[in-house]
Amino acid sequence: MSTALSFDGVSVNYGGRAALSGVTAKFAPGTVTGIVGPNGAGKTTLLRAALHLLPLSSGKVLVEGRALDDWSREALARTIAYLPQGGEAHWPLQARDLVMLGRLPHRGQFAAPAGADRHAVRDAMARADVVAFADRRVDELSAGERARVLFARALATGAKILLADEPAAYLDPAHQLRLMGLLREEAARGTAVGVTLHDLALASRHCDEVLVLHEGRVAASGPPDLAFSDAALASVFGIAAQRTADPAGGRAALTAWNLI
Amino acid sequence: MDEAIAIVRTNESSGAGALLVLALLTLAFAALSFFLGPANISASALWHGLVSGDGLAGVIAREIRLPRTGLALVVGAALGASGAALQGLFRNPLASPDVTGVTSCAGLGAVVALYFGFAAATPALLPAFAILGALASAALLYALSRAGAGVMALVLAGVAISSLAVALTALALSFASNPYAMSEMVLWMMGSLKDHTLSDLTFAAPLVLIGIVLLMTASRGLDALTLGEEAARSLGIDVASVRGRVVIGVALATGAATAAAGAVSFVGLVVPHLLRPFFGFNPSRLILPSALGGALLVTASDVLVRSIDSGEQLRLGVVTALLGAPFFFWLILKLRREA
Secondary structure (H helix, E strand, O other): OOOOEEEEEEEEEEOOEEEEEEEEEEEOOOOEEEEEOOOOOOHHHHHHHHOOOOOOOEEEEEEOOEEHHHOOHHHHHHHEEEEOOOOOOOOOOEHHHHHHHHHHHHOOOOOOOOHHHHHHHHHHHHHOOOHHHOOOEHHHOOHHHHHHHHHHHHHHOOOOEEEEEOOOOOOOHHHHHHHHHHHHHHHHOOOEEEEEEOOHHHHHHHOOEEEEEEOOEEEEEEOHHHHOOHHHHHHHOOEEEEEEOOOOOOOOEEEEEEEO | OHHHHHHHHHHHHHHHHHHHHHHHHHHHHHHHHHHOOOOOOOHHHHHHHHHHOOHHHHHHHHHHHHHHHHHHHHHHHHHHHHHHHHHHHHOOOOOOOOOOOHHHHHHHHHHHHHHOOHHHHOOOHHHHHHHHHHHHHHHHHHHHHHOOOOHHHHHHHHHHHHHHHHHHHHHHHHHOOOOOHHHHHHHHHHOOOOOOOHHHHHHHHHHHHHHHHHHHHOHHHHHHHOOOHHHHHHOOOOHHHHHHHHHHHHHHHHHHHHHHHOOOOOHHHHHHHHHHHHHOOOHHHOHHHHHHHHHHHHHHHHHHHHHHOOOOOOOHHHHHHHHHHHHHHHHHHHHHHHO
């Protein structure tokens, strides 16, 4: 299995505290990898480390086999698309203008959008199913619609790696499932997808691999049915979970059941 | 598919027509400003005087009318572009050089340079001091916003910075024991385009131009900041550099404009807001139009000042404040309702 993004013994200190300690992990093309863990486990820090947004105190991050320091800012931005938590849009742009921001790493200082940029925007909007809102201002959209427009913005970059931080938070169940479906579609196109999730049911049913973080360390990793062992759930989250088999043959869903 | 691409395209080109209209209007008011004045000289004689520099018409055209019209354009462009860039940086429509106190600090710098003899010794120190004043306040505000201050805190900090700058300006003027201190103070606090020379224009124009170009180089980054700082950085934007360019660009443009014409308020606040319906909300699409719109507003306000009060006791800044302050209130109410 080739690797799009890998962490090799990565440690990050943040405000005098070890936010990540010796994390080793791989994100493969065509795979949705869920990053799971309690609050403060280091999930967002892991994504920020991959984006070169903060310095590593030890270890290395390889993007397509090359260390972060060997990447120019623009080239890295074209290779990894990032959807931050809580999706902000500080100005009420029209949806298509917002999606066009995803093309910034492909455009020069004063270059107007080229044909390739428009095609990428149109394509990303079609994939995220937001073409109908192209003319609407993002402040007029519902939270779920806005989340999909922001998702289209990340897709428009055309990056081989897509990292999303809690994209399912604050969405209703239908929008959550729809978003996970979009992530799966991206993986099916060969993108390496990394997504932080709080919802164990989403992580267990929609991810190919999960990375369970606990206090900055990898507590478990692998396919969800293996990584989410009873022992791991107990030691990391302090819970017992209920598993619901999928009669259609898909993955079993995990539901947080009891505190232990 | 092609239809949808066409939709994407039409919106981008719509700005060009509006920009042309804005440019033509600015040109029209610049012409009005140039040909309007107490001296009874025909337009053709003035134009001839401007080109040749000969005779009375030449003196009036080159020494009186040109500096006034030119400064109106330059000052307006500086304030409009600064307002648009600051709003983009702070991601808030309430930011502008005057509300944030940048203008009054530039005024303070100019007054210190003028009344303590620095500018007499080296004329270049006048804009230099004004730019330093502007830079100090812009940097201070930015530090506050980096420390997590909200918009209301920033506006309040701007009020405090402004009051302090105005008080220090008054203090400086009284220590300077200038017999005209009071009237000079009004000039610096209210702004005026009256009685300026060609040299005022020739020092201000290049500095303002450099400032605006610097702001335009930051425009891509300002667009990306719409998505928040983390997302902007993930799009390959060097956010620290964008911030630095906006702070320095605003300081250069607003500092030079204020050194030339005093503190003209509310232009930077009002103009970007008026233009958003025509150019959209992308900060990058507003900087150049706001420069033009600011030039138009200041030129038109100056024409208005001169036509309602030929004695010219009425200051330009009074007119822009009379128009701008109620607008500011309205904007605050509107933002409250939307929140």
